[in-house]
Amino acid sequence: MQPFDNRAWFLLLPALLLLGVVGALPLLAVFNYGLHDIFTLQDVHWVGVEWYDDILGSGRFWASLGRSLLFSTLALGIQVPLGILIALMILPLGKRAIWVLMLCALPLVVPWNMIPMMWLGLINPESGLLGPGLAAVGFDWKFTAIHTWALILAMDTWHWLGLVVILSYAGLSAIPPAYRQAAAIDGASRVAVFRHIELPRIAGALTIVFLLRFVDSFMIYTEAFAINAGGPNDATRFLSIELGEEIKGFSYGQSAARASLYFLIVLSVVWAFVVVTRRREVQG
Numbered sequence: 001m002q003p004f005d006n007r008a009w010f011l012l013l014p015a016l017l018l019l020g021v022v023g024a025l026p027l028l029a030v031f032n033y034g035l036h037d038i039f040t041l042q043d044v045h046w047v048g049v050e051w052y053d054d055i056l057g058s059g060r061f062w063a064s065l066g067r068s069l070l071f072s073t074l075a076l077g078i079q080v081p082l083g084i085l086i087a088l089m090i091l092p093l094g095k096r097a098i099w100v101l102m103l104c105a106l107p108l109v110v111p112w113n114m115i116p117m118m119w120l121g122l123i124n125p126e127s128g129l130l131g132p133g134l135a136a137v138g139f140d141w142k143f144t145a146i147h148t149w150a151l152i153l154a155m156d157t158w159h160w161l162g163l164v165v166i167l168s169y170a171g172l173s174a175i176p177p178a179y180r181q182a183a184a185i186d187g188a189s190r191v192a193v194f195r196h197i198e199l200p201r202i203a204g205a206l207t208i209v210f211l212l213r214f215v216d217s218f219m220i221y222t223e224a225f226a227i228n229a230g231g232p233n234d235a236t237r238f239l240s241i242e243l244g245e246e247i248k249g250f251s252y253g254q255s256a257a258r259a260s261l262y263f264l265i266v267l268s269v270v271w272a273f274v275v276v277t278r279r280r281e282v283q284g
Contacts, residue, residue: 034257050255068218068239075217079157083164091172104162116226119155145235147226155223164209171202
């Protein structure tokens, strides 16, 4: 038996080196800044974990964390089922489905800073396409918290729904026709076909969707800040908005500590999700 040749791993060295430069080094720098009080680059004082104690001991931090987790839960709860439903609806179209997929993908290429401007123009009571109708039913996104949440969720769903549709459609279209034909012969219902044939086949794509959408929605900033800057009455004051305010206030040491905490939170959730997913795969 020939010995195992692992020289191919050397091909990964350029990618690992690049990842270390653009990822690991900046991350270590942020962790280091979080242990200091930074006035200028020449005036830096060691404070240890004081910033972390202040942040974790603040009720404002925990309230913002709860809002961010709630927003991610609502975003995933809306976008994933809706994206799967749209993918199932266009699946019978065959090659013509590409036009629907292209239409769904259009919002993905719109710059983030343009999205809130587009939606604010759309709901403008005087000149917006939807503004007069929303105003007639009492929609007030400036001073009513639930309306602000609804607007941000609608905007985020419009922006990212295409990702769910495309990945779901890719998984569904890869299922061999023989599976559905066998289910039809056995008289399986549409719900049974989805539960036992289609859903297991797109589980891998949905895992990617959940991870990407959780990370992105958990750290939403541009849309929420441009819509109401955390208002009304801090109802949409997410973790990212807290971080943005500290950076704009030149509190670099505290903002670095806060950013480090947010990174650890996201990393913990992603790690837990991966562990649970792998356990289910082993048990299945």
